Structure formats: structure tokens, C-alpha cells
Amino acid sequence: MVDKNMVGKEYPESTFDVEKGKIREFANAIGDKSPVFYNERAAKDEGFEGLALPPTFPTVFAMFGGTMLKVIADLKINMAKMLHGGQEYEYIKPVKPGDTVTGKTKIGNIFEKSGKGGTMEFIVLETTYTNQNGEKVLVDTSTLIQTS
Amino acid sequence: MAGREVFFEDVNVGDNMPEFVTDPLAELQFVVYAGASGDFNPLHTVHAYGEKAGFGGVIGHGMLSMALTGRGVTNWVGHKALKKFGVNFRSVTLPKDVITVKGAVTKKYSEGGENCIDIDVIAENQRGEKVIVGNATAALPSK
Numbered sequence: 001m002v003d004k005n006m007v008g009k010e011y012p013e014s015t016f017d018v019e020k021g022k023i024r025e026f027a028n029a030i031g032d033k034s035p036v037f038y039n040e041r042a043a044k045d046e047g048f049e050g051l052a053l054p055p056t057f058p059t060v061f062a063m064f065g066g067t068m069l070k071v072i073a074d075l076k077i078n079m080a081k082m083l084h085g086g087q088e089y090e091y092i093k094p095v096k097p098g099d100t101v102t103g104k105t106k107i108g109n110i111f112e113k114s115g116k117g118g119t120m121e122f123i124v125l126e127t128t129y130t131n132q133n134g135e136k137v138l139v140d141t142s143t144l145i146q147t148s
Numbered sequence: 149m150a151g152r153e154v155f156f157e158d159v160n161v162g163d164n165m166p167e168f169v170t171d172p173l174a175e176l177q178f179v180v181y182a183g184a185s186g187d188f189n190p191l192h193t194v195h196a197y198g199e200k201a202g203f204g205g206v207i208g209h210g211m212l213s214m215a216l217t218g219r220g221v222t223n224w225v226g227h228k229a230l231k232k233f234g235v236n237f238r239s240v241t242l243p244k245d246v247i248t249v250k251g252a253v254t255k256k257y258s259e260g261g262e263n264c265i266d267i268d269v270i271a272e273n274q275r276g277e278k279v280i281v282g283n284a285t286a287a288l289p290s291k
Contacts, residue, residue, distance in 0.1 A: 022184075025183070025184045026184040026185065028180070028184070029177070029180045029181040029183070029184035029185070029212075030181065030184075030212065030215035030216065030218075030219065031170065031171060031177070031216070031219070032215075032219050034222075034227065036227050046226075046227060046228065047228060048227075048228070052227045052228075054215060054218060054219075054222075055215075055218040055221070055222060055230050055233050056211055056214050056215040056218050056233075059185050059186075059187070059211045060184070060185055060186055063185055063186030063187050064186040079189070080201075083210075083237070084210040084211070084237055085236065085237060086234065086235060086236040086237065087210075087211065087214055087234065087235055087237075088232070088233070088234030088235070089232065089233050089234070090231070090232050091230055091231055091232070091233075141234070
């Protein structure tokens with residue numbers, strides 16, 4: 001069981017430098033050939049200041065920025081029985097190559113649901129990202145499920 | 149998507165998003181996605197782990213399914229429009245699965261000086277099983 005007293009707990013900030021190469025690599029991995037992810041001129045023609053980011057690119061902030069794994073370890077979640085139940089992004093301001101984003105994660109909620117396979121525990125993580133100018137750019141809400 | 153921009157005036161509640169169909173997923177793609185995303189859970193890359201977990205082999209990353217769903221949405225509304233994008237993961241993907249992304253406009257409104265639509269999206273595999281159920285909010289240009 002995940003300790004429900006952990007709701008509201010905040011984790012230390014983590015930062016990620018947004019680089020052109022990683023954006024191109026990620027766009028290629030998801031099979032998206034749109035020029036705005038590869039070619040700066042094409043991105044500028046569509047009104048971006050640098051290469052555009054695919055909508056789920058912020059998963060890279062979470063995975064390489066490192067907060068996600070720290071939270072999983074802190075909550076003593078069994079990775080072998082963990083599912084990613086849901087994911088939501090709220091895009092507040094554009095993020096571009098050259099930006100450094102800083103994420104602050106807190107545990108938004110922990111609750112249980114009973115289903116066919118037993119009791120499932122839902123852990124909702126809320127991460128707010130700011131850029132190097134202190135502007136709020138993105139909110140990431142991840143729901144993890146610990147199955148029994 | 150230069151040249152076929154979607155304008156707020158041309159979209160109505162109940163309109164369907166153009167269907168988006170992926171290429172068949174491949175084990176190698178899961179390896180490439182692991183490296184690109186930083187999600188190195190071996191369930192997605194090491195055959196023995198997937199077998200032990202009862203999937204018969206590797207399964208795709210949920211976040212790859214979300215990314216493919218996102219492609220379906222941005223193919224329609226463009227790359228600057230998304231304000232919110234959220235999904236629930238319903239079933240896993242396997243190598244060779246072909247994912248079809250569908251969507252329908254559920255709401256059309258103006259808020260904070262922007263012209264927005266809400267879209268319900270689903271991604272399903274070739275067996276008709278839902279892989280993802282989600283929604284997106286997009287701000288569209290006006291004529």
C-alpha cells in the first residue's frame with residue numbers, strides 16, 4: 001500500500017536543457033516527419049521561434065530530468081506491478097530549443113479503486129514546469145496505477 | 149500543416165477529425181522510442197521480460213501510443229494549436245499493431261480571447277480494441 005499521508009509531498013526541482021538533437025530524435029522515434037520538428041526555417045515559417053516540440057515531448061523532461069524515478073522509489077512502488085494509467089499536459093507557453101525547463105513535482109492525490117483484478121491504487125503526480133525566465137510553461141499530470 | 153489550416157469558423161460540434169492510421173508498430177521502434185524518451189523499462193525492449201510478464205514478448209510504451217494519438221490531432225489542428233492534451237491508457241500495443249486515431253469535436257467556444265474547440269479522441273488497434281481514450285483542447289485561427 002502506498003502511504004496516503006504522502007499526498008501533498010513536494011520533491012526537489014529537476015532541470016532539463018531542451019536541445020534540437022533530442023527533439024529531432026524524439027520526432028523520428030514517434031514517426032512524425034513534419035518539417036517543423038527538424039528544420040528551423042520550416043518551423044519559423046509556421047511562426048515558431050525555433051524547432052517545434054511534439055505534444056508528448058515533455059515526457060523527456062520527466063524521464064531524463066529524473067523526477068519520475070525518484071518519486072517511484074520514494075513511494076516504494078513496485079515497478080513490476082505499476083501501470084501508467086493516464087497522462088495530461090496543459091501547454092501554457094511555448095518551449096523552444098535553448099530553453100532550460102525546471103520541473104517541480106508534488107503528489108496531487110492517492111486513491112483506491114476496486115476492480116476485477118483486485119484493488120488498484122492510483123497515484124496522481126502533478127509537475128509544474130517553468131522556463132529560465134521563471135515563466136510557467138507546462139503542467140504535467142501523470143496517473144500511476146499500482147496493481148495488487 | 150501549411151496549406152490546409154483549419155479555421156475556427158469551419159469547425160462545428162459533432163465534426164469528425166480526419167482519421168489517422170499509423171504504420172505497423174515494430175520492436176525496433178520500441179527500442180528507438182526507449183532511447184529517445186528515456187523510458188528504459190525492459191518490458192518494452194527485452195523479449196524475455198515481456199514473455200515473463202505474460203505478453204508473449206515486448207509491448208509498446210503507453211507514451212508512444214499517446215504520441216501517435218497526438219500525431220492524429222496535430223495532423224488536423226496544426227502544431228501551434230494544442231492547449232491541453234490528456235489520455236487514459238486502456239490496452240497495450242504489440243509489435244505489428246496498426247493504430248487508428250479518431251476524434252470528434254464536442255465543444256466550440258471563445259475563452260480568454262482565443263477560439264477553442266474540445267475534441268474527444270480514441271486510438272484503437274486493428275482488432276477494434278481501444279488503446280487510448282482521451283481529449284484535447286485546441287485554439288484555432290480565425291478567418
